[in-house]
Amino acid sequence: MGKIITNIEELVGHTPLFEFVNYEEKNDIKAKILGKLEYFNPSGSVKDRAALNMIKAAEKNGILKPGDTIVENTSGNTGIGLAAFSASRGYKLTVFLEPGQSEERQKMLRAYGANLKSMFDVPGVPEALTNGTFTTQFYQDAIQAYCDSQPTKHYFINQLANEANPGIHYETTGPEIWEDADGKVDILVATSGTAGTITGLSKYFREKNPDIKIIAVQADPTSRPGGSENPQTLDGTAPFGDPGFPDEAKAPFIVGFDYDECIDIKGEDAYAVGRELARTDGVFLGQSAAAALLAATIVGKRSENAGKNIVVILADNGMKYLSTNMYPLDVKVQ
Numbered sequence: 001m002g003k004i005i006t007n008i009e010e011l012v013g014h015t016p017l018f019e020f021v022n023y024e025e026k027n028d029i030k031a032k033i034l035g036k037l038e039y040f041n042p043s044g045s046v047k048d049r050a051a052l053n054m055i056k057a058a059e060k061n062g063i064l065k066p067g068d069t070i071v072e073n074t075s076g077n078t079g080i081g082l083a084a085f086s087a088s089r090g091y092k093l094t095v096f097l098e099p100g101q102s103e104e105r106q107k108m109l110r111a112y113g114a115n116l117k118s119m120f121d122v123p124g125v126p127e128a129l130t131n132g133t134f135t136t137q138f139y140q141d142a143i144q145a146y147c148d149s150q151p152t153k154h155y156f157i158n159q160l161a162n163e164a165n166p167g168i169h170y171e172t173t174g175p176e177i178w179e180d181a182d183g184k185v186d187i188l189v190a191t192s193g194t195a196g197t198i199t200g201l202s203k204y205f206r207e208k209n210p211d212i213k214i215i216a217v218q219a220d221p222t223s224r225p226g227g228s229e230n231p232q233t234l235d236g237t238a239p240f241g242d243p244g245f246p247d248e249a250k251a252p253f254i255v256g257f258d259y260d261e262c263i264d265i266k267g268e269d270a271y272a273v274g275r276e277l278a279r280t281d282g283v284f285l286g287q288s289a290a291a292a293l294l295a296a297t298i299v300g301k302r303s304e305n306a307g308k309n310i311v312v313i314l315a316d317n318g319m320k321y322l323s324t325n326m327y328p329l330d331v332k333v334q
């Protein structure tokens with residue numbers, strides 16, 4: 001029987017779980033590295049799941065009606081997902097971007113018809129950044145105040161505090177992985193932006209396998225956007241695991257975030273692993289995905305993990321990073 005779809009929403013989820021057999025062999029990894037290829041989602045990233053679920057939750061609660069404006073602050077992928085589903089569902093979308101987002105992300109947002117603004121356009125934010133009172137909570141409150149002051153309905157969807165964000169990974173991503181891996185998931189590796197993915201998945205997998213190890217990945221302090229002069233940063237990752245990091249600056253706000261181990265990854269090391277996988281298995285990763293793969297490699301090489309299934313969440317592919325120095329033309333391949 002033929003199958004014709006009529007809505008991009010039918011393309012969300014059911015992404016492939018891919019064992020990187022060539023990469024394992026080349027790196028002498030005795031564990032199985034199973035990559036969840038989230039770039040198969042329709043706008044190209046794991047965030048399609050949360051974006052669609054947050055819109056559906058707001059509609060179900062009577063908060064959103066077609067013609068309304070959705071507002072979000074985003075490092076890019078959530079905005080792109082929201083932009084795609086806003087287009088198909090008849091909403092307007094305004095996104096506040098932090099500085100330094102890749103050109104591709106901004107152009108994609110525009111292509112879907114989103115209204116792009118800078119975080120400096122949120123009233124009160126430039127002053128708070130200058131006088132040192134800026135916190136994530138302040139930013140959320142400032143965006144809410146912006147929405148409240150608009151003459152038409154503006155809904156701040158706020159992925160940082162929206163339960164529909166981790167919820168969709170508990171409902172869909174986790175069960176998909178469990179089924180494809182035949183119920184053998186020993187270790188989960190994921191980066192954390194809002195921590196929606198890792199929170200929903202850790203809840204699901206801990207129920208299924210109490211012995212599971214959850215490995216959270218963050219950028220090394222030298223590779224954090226805005227935090228250094230290093231041009232090799234890791235887009236889509238937020239720091240969370242540093243002792244002494246002030247609570248109000250820490251991601252995530254998502255309730256229930258937990259992990260067994262945190263691994264810091266340097267941008268340049270992640271980029272090299274991303275370039276390697278493209279050559280070994282023909283899979284083209286984005287920055288956070290490459291960082292997650294490197295963390296999975298570190299864990300997979302530990303002798304106690306031989307024969308274990310390590311699932312690694314690969315948030316997006318390399319297409320949005322072509323203007324960065326992750327994939328230069330004169331790349332040196334090991």
Ligand SMILES: Cc1ncc(COP(=O)(O)O)c(C=O)c1O
Pocket residue numbers: 045046047075076077078191192193194195196197198235236237286288289315316
């Ligand atoms: C490229 C990329 N990787 C990873 C993540 C992390 O996803 P989450 O927000 O579910 O932690 C995001 C989004 O925040 C992202 O854009």
